[in-house]
Amino acid sequence: MTHRLTHLKALEAESIHIFREVAAEFARPVMLYSIGKDSSVMLRLAQKAFHPGRIPFPLLHVDTSFKFREMLEFRDQYTAQIGATLIVHRNESALSDGANPFKLGTQKCCGLLKTRSLLDALTEGGFDAAFGGARREEEKSRAKERVYSFRDTAGQWNPKNQRPELWNLFNGRIDKGESIRVFPLSNWTELDVWHYIHLENIPVVPLYFAKPREMIVRGDTLISTEHEPRLLPGETPQLVMSRMRSLGCTYCTGAVRSDADSVPKIIAELVGMRRSERENRVIDHDQEGSMEMKKREGYF
Amino acid sequence: MSLTEAPTPVQNIDAFLEQDQRKGLLRFTTAGSVDDGKSTLIGRLLFDSRGVYEDQLAAVRDSTLNRSSGPIDFSLLTDGLRAEREQGITIDVAYRYFATPKRKFIIADTPGHEQYTRNMATGASTADLAIVLVDARNGVLPQSRRHAFIAALLGIPQIVVAVNKMDLVDFSAEVFARIRDEFDAHLKRLGIPSAYFIPVSALEGDNVIVRSPKTPWYQGESLLERLESVPLDDGSTERPVRFPVQYVIRPDLDFRGYAGQLVSGIVRPGDPVMVLPSGRTSRVKSIVSWEGDLPEAFAPMPATVCLDDELDVSRGDMLVHPARMPHVSRHFEALIVWMSEQPLKLDQPYLIKHTTQQLTATITSLLHRVDVNTLDEAPADRLELNEIGRVAIETARPLFFDAYTSNRATGSFIVIDPIGNGTVAAGMIQEPRREPGADRAARAALLELEFQASRLTPAERYARAGHRPATIWLTARQDLAYLLERRLFQRGCQVHVIAEEVESRILPEIASLLSAVGLITIFSGSNLDAAECERARARVGSERFFHFDPENLATSDERAAEQILAVLEDRDVLPRTRFTEQEGI
Numbered sequence: 097m098t099h100r101l102t103h104l105k106a107l108e109a110e111s112i113h114i115f116r117e118v119a120a121e122f123a124r125p126v127m128l129y130s131i132g133k134d135s136s137v138m139l140r141l142a143q144k145a146f147h148p149g150r151i152p153f154p155l156l157h158v159d160t161s162f163k164f165r166e167m168l169e170f171r172d173q174y175t176a177q178i179g180a181t182l183i184v185h186r187n188e189s190a191l192s193d194g195a196n197p198f199k200l201g202t203q204k205c206c207g208l209l210k211t212r213s214l215l216d217a218l219t220e221g222g223f224d225a226a227f228g229g230a231r232r233e234e235e236k237s238r239a240k241e242r243v244y245s246f247r248d249t250a251g252q253w254n255p256k257n258q259r260p261e262l263w264n265l266f267n268g269r270i271d272k273g274e275s276i277r278v279f280p281l282s283n284w285t286e287l288d289v290w291h292y293i294h295l296e297n298i299p300v301v302p303l304y305f306a307k308p309r310e311m312i313v314r315g316d317t318l319i320s321t322e323h324e325p326r327l328l329p330g331e332t333p334q335l336v337m338s339r340m341r342s343l344g345c346t347y348c349t350g351a352v353r354s355d356a357d358s359v360p361k362i363i364a365e366l367v368g369m370r371r372s373e374r375e376n377r378v379i380d381h382d383q384e385g386s387m388e389m390k391k392r393e394g395y396f
Numbered sequence: 397m398s399l400t401e402a403p404t405p406v407q408n409i410d411a412f413l414e415q416d417q418r419k420g421l422l423r424f425t426t427a428g429s430v431d432d433g434k435s436t437l438i439g440r441l442l443f444d445s446r447g448v449y450e451d452q453l454a455a456v457r458d459s460t461l462n463r464s465s466g467p468i469d470f471s472l473l474t475d476g477l478r479a480e481r482e483q484g485i486t487i488d489v490a491y492r493y494f495a496t497p498k499r500k501f502i503i504a505d506t507p508g509h510e511q512y513t514r515n516m517a518t519g520a521s522t523a524d525l526a527i528v529l530v531d532a533r534n535g536v537l538p539q540s541r542r543h544a545f546i547a548a549l550l551g552i553p554q555i556v557v558a559v560n561k562m563d564l565v566d567f568s569a570e571v572f573a574r575i576r577d578e579f580d581a582h583l584k585r586l587g588i589p590s591a592y593f594i595p596v597s598a599l600e601g602d603n604v605i606v607r608s609p610k611t612p613w614y615q616g617e618s619l620l621e622r623l624e625s626v627p628l629d630d631g632s633t634e635r636p637v638r639f640p641v642q643y644v645i646r647p648d649l650d651f652r653g654y655a656g657q658l659v660s661g662i663v664r665p666g667d668p669v670m671v672l673p674s675g676r677t678s679r680v681k682s683i684v685s686w687e688g689d690l691p692e693a694f695a696p697m698p699a700t701v702c703l704d705d706e707l708d709v710s711r712g713d714m715l716v717h718p719a720r721m722p723h724v725s726r727h728f729e730a731l732i733v734w735m736s737e738q739p740l741k742l743d744q745p746y747l748i749k750h751t752t753q754q755l756t757a758t759i760t761s762l763l764h765r766v767d768v769n770t771l772d773e774a775p776a777d778r779l780e781l782n783e784i785g786r787v788a789i790e791t792a793r794p795l796f797f798d799a800y801t802s803n804r805a806t807g808s809f810i811v812i813d814p815i816g817n818g819t820v821a822a823g824m825i826q827e828p829r830r831e832p833g834a835d836r837a838a839r840a841a842l843l844e845l846e847f848q849a850s851r852l853t854p855a856e857r858y859a860r861a862g863h864r865p866a867t868i869w870l871t872a873r874q875d876l877a878y879l880l881e882r883r884l885f886q887r888g889c890q891v892h893v894i895a896e897e898v899e900s901r902i903l904p905e906i907a908s909l910l911s912a913v914g915l916i917t918i919f920s921g922s923n924l925d926a927a928e929c930e931r932a933r934a935r936v937g938s939e940r941f942f943h944f945d946p947e948n949l950a951t952s953d954e955r956a957a958e959q960i961l962a963v964l965e966d967r968d969v970l971p972r973t974r975f976t977e978q979e980g981i
Contacts, residue, residue: 099633099662099694103421103500112698113657116642120711120752144686145655147700149647232491239490255488259819260514260735262521264657265749265810269817283502285493291416364409 104292108141111280113264114243115145115227118278119152121268122225125278126218129155129175129182131167132343134229134281136174136300137289141280142227143178154181156217156226160209161191162323162345170301185217198326202348215251218275225268225276233285243282249273287366294359304362306339306354318351415497420628425504425523425552427516427543432531433560437598438492438505441620444605445494489519498624513768513782514735516543517822520550521808525626527619528557532565532572532595536579538769544579545768548586549731549784549824551804554626555583555591558619562611563597569613585771592626594619632695636720637661637669638798638806640751641713645700653684653700654709656752659805661717662694663701670718671709672796674931675905677718678705696805712753714796714806722796722806724902729763729788729826730800732779736813736820740779740787746820748791750809756792757811763787786826794902800824857914863889865911866969867936868918868960869929869943876953877920883957884916887970891916904932911936916969939967 101109118125127142129135142151157171175182187195190208197205218226232238242258244266259267268276281289293300310333311318312325319325321333323346338351339362356362426434492503504519506512520526526547530540540557547555557579565571576593583591594603595611596619602608603618617625642656663669667680683690684700693699701715709715716722734740740759748757763786765776779785800807811821858864870877877893884891892915894906903919910917919932933941942963949956964970 100420100628102417103419106421109657109696109698116655120643146645147686148651148684149645233493239492240488260518262518262810262822263808265808267749267810267812267819269812271817291413294413295417360409360413363413367412
């Protein structure tokens with residue numbers, strides 16, 4: 097028997113260590129559950145970390161109300177199936193004021209329904225540590241993100257005030273009101289995530305798999321019609337064989353043309369495609385360095 | 397390779413997945429300044445190995461700060477944050493990812509300036525390999541030496557020296573050989589016996605991915621070939637078992653599993669284990685996992701271990717092999733890298749996180765400071781940001797550790813400021829010096845002895861010695877202890893006093909060991925506390941354990957010794973040959 101871990105087993109080992117460390121050292125951890133593929137992998141890793149016990153923290157979904165119906169169905173069915181505790185939070189006051197991406201623009205909408213809502217939910221729950229599925233590979237400002245990302249009492253991130261992380265010795269000391277965002281998938285790539293989903297047979301939202309979907313075709317971007325976005329002159333929704341590379345709100349998550357209807361086909365597409373997965377996230381392209389600015393405000 | 401070239405089509409996804417699944421993972425670190433082409437080298441590794449996606453390249457082209465005069469500036473791929481892009485330097489550790497059909501790679505990319513020793517150490521702490529860059533035009537500069545020193549200090553097993561910008565010295569074999577010989581001598585001083593030297597041009601791609609025709613005199617591997625072929629085995633499975641308990645899993649009353657990461661060694665069901673600090677022993681009943689019970693766990697696997705016996709084990713404890721113990725002590729020396737703007741304060745409380753323990757500690761002395769450029773050790777009274785020093789540390793509770801050079805996981809720690817909560821230093825524990833009297837290695841060896849079971853029976857020992865073993869617990873009556881020792885010796889007993897201030901946590905282990913070899917042992921230190929007393933009683937057995945409360949003993953040592961001897965006779969430790977009762981005292 098060879099005593100060497102494959103790269104996926106090495107990543108799994110690192111992530112499980114992080115889950116256990118946080119569960120042991122923090123009073124009220126929570127897992128931010130976005131329903132996407134990274135969340136699915138996080139959930140499986142958490143199950144493994146505490147097996148045969150239950151996952152010792154709740155899941156928190158920040159629902160903007162503009163999520164895909166299939167995401168919510170998957171969320172409710174899957175979390176019930178594995179016996180996880182689910183908290184759903186919406187920024188009800190902003191929603192009753194009619195917040196939506198068409199009226200506010202994507203930046204303000206995201207600020208209110210996602211960032212604000214997330215910070216409120218964390219405060220209300222008294223959570224001192226929140227797991228997120230962000231990966232360093234995803235975007236430039238995340239390449240320097242810590243596994244334990246320190247947030248001040250306003251939930252904000254200061255790139256100059258992050259703690260050095262050596263070995264796997266994480267410093268979880270915080271004062272009252274401060275918190276830590278924890279990224280157990282820091283060192284995973286998109287390919288690692290899909291490969292792990294494949295090997296472990298992890299359920300994911302069907303939106304990842306290609307099928308004919310009603311879309312607005314706007315330049316290279318495909319926008320779902322699910323929440324009836326405003327059409328530009330001359331646009332008509334059409335059925336496009338497509339799938340989502342990442343999941344967010346219907347308006348801000350562009351689909352890609354694809355016929356990949358299985359995990360191996362998705363991986364084949366990924367290996368051949370050479371397009372960064374966040375490219376179709378409208379939000380990252382608002383302005384140069386925009387993800388870094390969102391993080392400073394408290395977004396992931 | 398051009399940007400427009402079509403990607404390799406995936407012919408057979410199942411074959412790809414099969415191959416991809418068997419890959420190993422190599423973590424490596426790079427350090428260098430803006431001038432020596434480090435970012436260009438990494439950019440090329442990422443780009444030429446197809447780790448850079450088209451749209452990220454497009455974003456680099458659109459960047460308003462593009463300094464490049466050429467078609468594409470690889471360094472902009474790797475400089476992340478706004479502030480850095482504005483200053484044109486990388487100021488933190490950035491992690492990059494790429495993969496080839498053979499391996500997945502994680503790069504910890506750090507700047508090389510002296511003020512960023514902290515970042516270099518951070519990147520180096522998890523690395524299996526370091527790429528040290530040398531500019532062929534300038535030869536071995538202080539920053540290359542510094543990087544090599546930090547790589548050695550942080551125990552990176554493999555060093556690759558990339559002699560870059562060979563295109564600017566006409567790919568000269570002589571230039572390469574001169575740099576190699578000079579640097580190799582330096583590396584040998586650092587205890588790095590066999591670094592691997594490669595002549596490269598990051599800008600033009602020579603010897604980065606494939607071997608270059610421009611260096612026909614070079615017979616070695618390209619940089620990527622080296623990264624793909626260097627052995628991944630760090631020897632951690634060969635080392636003694638160390639399993640720091642992270643978390644106790646207790647879903648119901650029938651299950652109690654100790655979860656953690658096995659940081660070294662291999663564990664199988666049936667193996668003996670000792671729990672530190674209690675010193676209790678048991679055997680591995682099972683290794684539980686999501687995939688089912690495992691026949692073995694090896695480092696660095698996460699594991700959930702169940703034991704045969706119901707022991708009180710909690711986070712911060714460590715399971716070890718009873719015959720291969722770590723050092724157990726509240727005192728040790730370490731090399732530390734100071735990482736805070738606030739200089740080191742001696743004799744102030746800090747927190748130390750070591751494995752899964754977090755405890756209060758003080759740095760009691762600064763033995764010397766190490767110059768990262770010259771390696772000179774000089775006396776110092778201050779240690780400031782980015783400085784490295786050797787210190788003596790005292791912890792509130794014992795640590796279970798190995799020297800960093802023999803075990804990175806149990807030899808490393810971080811220092812936390814208890815007020816500001818920041819991580820202020822990283823430490824590497826040094827092999828304890830051998831001290832007469834309180835020799836820690838010897839103490840650890842003592843504990844080992846206990847488990848190399850003797851083949852002599854207690855009855856045989858009794859027949860020979862004429863008395864049974866006993867552990868006598870006196871608090872702070874040293875004169876009485878020595879008088880009693882003398883009396884017992886005169887009666888032909890094997891007896892020994894432990895009066896010095898021994899690590900109180902291991903007194904029970906010592907008691908148990910000495911009792912097992914048939915001795916009468918008298919403990920009389922002033923630091924004997926009730927908890928240790930009870931633990932010692934449990935370990936040697938209550939019929940062999942005698943705790944004398946000072947209030948119940950005569951104040952005269954002579955009389956008190958007589959009282960104790962009477963008890964020992966009464967309890968069958970000594971044969972009843974005395975006649976003191978008849979004398980009627």
